[in-house]
Amino acid sequence: MNEYYRMNYNACDTLKRMERQKMSGIKSALEGKFEEIFEYKPWLEDTSWVRNAVDYICQGNSKKEDVIAIIDTSISSKGKSGLVLTVDSVCVKDSTNSTTKFIAKYEDIDYTYINEDRFLGVDITALELNMKYGTQYRISLDQISKRILMEYLDYASSLYQEDDELEW
Secondary structure (H helix, E strand, C coil), X not given: CHHHHHHHHHHHHHHHHHHHHHHHHHHHHHHHHHHHHHCCCCCCCCHHHHHHHHHHHCCCCCCHHHEEEEEECCCCCCCCCEEEEECCEEEEECCCCCXXXXXXXXXXXXXXXXXXXXXXXXXXXXXXXXXXXXXXXEECCCCCCHXXXXXXXXXXXXXXXXXXXXXX
């Protein structure tokens, strides 16, 4: 029986190590893609700013080491509203236009779409995230190009669409 527990522990340890390596590779790919399409390296040096983004925008569902970039829309609250791109999801908390608070896992995004609409003579453009389970989220933040964000999110979700088969 002890042999079974030892083998089980070793298998779990191996799977954890493989998952950490996979997530490290995904983070590097996402950071590279962000810099390529946004044409700047995200600034994440202010620890209180990153902590606020993780606590308020990501609602505690991400760790600071998982953050790829923060697009802050707050006036003086340092990372308490806006958009956070993490290793596995996009987190949004903003009350402007039609964007609200949500977390969308990249693996759950079915497709993205730019919705260009008019309301009372005003152009209202939003990036729509259509989720595999039927929910739809809208991002209408003015501080970011929706087309560039769509390219990034399409790339991020494609990383999670690949079937990883475990080989024993």
